[in-house]
Amino acid sequence: MKDFHYIEIANRIEAMINNDTYPLGEKLPSLRAVSEHFKVSVGTSLKAYSLLIDKGLLASREKSGYVPLRKSTGHTEQPVATSAAPAIREVNVSRIISKMPVDAGPHPPGFISFFNASLETHMIPFNAVRRSLQKASRDLTGTHLQYESTMGNLLLREQIARLSFYWNGSLSANDILVTNGTLEALSLSLRAVTSPGDAVVVESPCYYGILQCLEQLKLKVIELPCDPEDGINIRQLEEIVDTYDIAACLFISNFNNPNGVILSDEKKKWIAELAWKRQLPVIEDDVYGELYFGPVRPTTIKTYDKHGWVMLCASFSKTVASGFRIGWCAPGRFIEKVAQLKATTNVATASVLQLSLADLLTSGTYQRHLRKLRPLVHKQVLLTTQYIEQYFPSGVRISQPEGGMVLWVELPKQVDALKLQKLALEHHINIAPGPLFSSTGGYRNYIRISCNKHWNRQVEQAVRKLGNLVRSLC
């Protein structure tokens, strides 16, 4: 047995990934199986797999063993960041989005929507949710049919507080206010620290839902370019904060929607410190934080928040069920103001669904479900990437997110994403065009693709059709 074997073995495995013998996201042979097959030591097999991990082609995953992440034949590069200079701008996304079929409700059969980044039914722990709902209705008391506390159900808040352990936080139930989804948490946080006409710093590209929320609250934005590999530039952020009168920042720190980037721990820490030093509220949207593909839960900006200037917002919409409309907010020093706004907007969130969710968390079902959901989402992201590489014209750049469930795709310069969407809709396919993700008028040739489909022939055909439409516009 000689050492050079491991490279040969690695090459063989690489070839089998490239020709789909082992599809992306599926389990590769175990170390023992490789050793037996090639008649080498387990150490040699390990070296082969390690080489492929170093090349970024594989991941080692608890229980599933080794899993292919991408083909070495792919030509993907990351999309480039915007070059528009940051400035205070009016938001006007509603004008664009109002003409699109974007209702997040169910789609007619035969329609393939890559528009909404929501959990499709196969990603929802349906039976567990139903059981928890039945339990909640069985255990119901009259009190649960009266107003819930404005802060939210205590059982649920205790469970949410415990989750902060995983991102190195230390929230208590009293730090948390339950909301109707992440968007309500963001909306209440924004209302708590801004007035109409104020400017808010966001990442560019920025989730259109956030831009719409800002627009409806009559706020302005400063879009900070967000590099698909590194995220925002903290020097540039500091400059902006020094130059302009800023009311708040709003960042998706983990797996930015749409470009998937994750802020490093250093940047998170630096932002938390800036918030404190400049007395500048930072609203953090961590709705994708639990959907990480790597070995550990990423931290948050809130992790490093010692003085309560960070307002963390999240929900169970991307993990359990968007239809539950249960989110939460840990608004630090602004908690009383946020509670006052909640009380005068809709009094409190309904008890029943909070009880059901508290049960899913307490019983451990939530964590068990996430252990299955994360590799499933990862696989969907990898497969979608692979088919975009296969069917779209060369020169297309695709984000390589380490979590979340969307891909940010840069098309050839001459492709108009709004035109592409129109054509796609004629073929019963929807995508989110780039111009939705900015108030600058940029991202004309970008699209966001949601990776929430149960992969089948029909979905593959939809990606293929999209690729053909892109070609027709080149």
Added chain:
Amino acid sequence: MKDFHYIEIANRIEAMINNDTYPLGEKLPSLRAVSEHFKVSVGTSLKAYSLLIDKGLLASREKSGYVPLRKSTGHTEQPVATSAAPAIREVNVSRIISKMPVDAGPHPPGFISFFNASLETHMIPFNAVRRSLQKASRDLTGTHLQYESTMGNLLLREQIARLSFYWNGSLSANDILVTNGTLEALSLSLRAVTSPGDAVVVESPCYYGILQCLEQLKLKVIELPCDPEDGINIRQLEEIVDTYDIAACLFISNFNNPNGVILSDEKKKWIAELAWKRQLPVIEDDVYGELYFGPVRPTTIKTYDKHGWVMLCASFSKTVASGFRIGWCAPGRFIEKVAQLKATTNVATASVLQLSLADLLTSGTYQRHLRKLRPLVHKQVLLTTQYIEQYFPSGVRISQPEGGMVLWVELPKQVDALKLQKLALEHHINIAPGPLFSSTGGYRNYIRISCNKHWNRQVEQAVRKLGNLVRSLC
């Protein structure tokens, strides 16, 4: 048998009501029983009861027969309307309310709160709600765990539309948007037609929840005096609309909270026409409309709205369960804007509770429950009135609502309601002090008492204690 008998009979019955032989809200002997007892014809008994109805002491009620409404020995007069001249004012209710224990959640045992006008457990159709929730979780599909349509569940909207028949309306499901309770419906409606700094006309006294909502939306108010017997003066409203720059009106047309007044059909019609003529949005809060004590469901301003300027808001919080947080809005010509705001505030309302409610409505359970709830609430209102008359010092004026579940009480001039509340809290009793219901600083000697208690010795003692505290402040 002589005709004069019927007056004697009426006098006998009146005396038995005054001495509590037949308590308020309880069933009186049937016509047949009266005839047999006094050995008179049924026609004579009918005349006796008719006389008492004319004197306002009785009501004739389906299935329950005749029911005593009030004692003839009572000395109640209605509270007087405010005399503050209408002007544009900043709202500053939060400053007062922030110091009070007002959480709408459950209270500790032994604490008697007359503060919140919410359904207590004995008023909630608990078993029916539980059954409907169990049915909803049994019938659940994956679709129900995805985002509901922003407009709300279609089954529920169809049922809400059918209810409009009872107030002579003709809504269709497409006219209706489901919200998280009435307050969200009001908040979205206000955001749709106003900008911060705008002035909104409201009734005076005005429900503090509405004032707080206006305050948090940075709106100003013009308070229009609302007479406890006649409601607002429409000439005065027209004058205000002509004098000031008004963005919207917001009225509780049926059983105003707190003073219980109902606007006449003529006034409702006139307001609907004014809205159209002046292109002035009128937001109508009809949350108490279903809790009428009379024989028929009152109309709404929306009943007379031909051009979509009336935005009707209501919920199931005062009829089924406040903890459901399901309300709705029929915003007429502003429906697209309201939907846009809903979509960018919390996307949609959760499906499960909408399904459960749709089931309660479809099965007829809702109407059956209301037929029991209305006389129950009426009885609670009558009993509370009676005990306030009995235990409070003379000179106290009490509203005489024909629906809803609150009483507006004018105390002797020298009594400070905020001081009274402080003293009451020391005795584990809470009330809503008058200054909460205005931005004028008026209603210093008024309180609002909720009539949502299952009447027992402890509640009676609490009213008695309150009466003693009022005396101590005289």
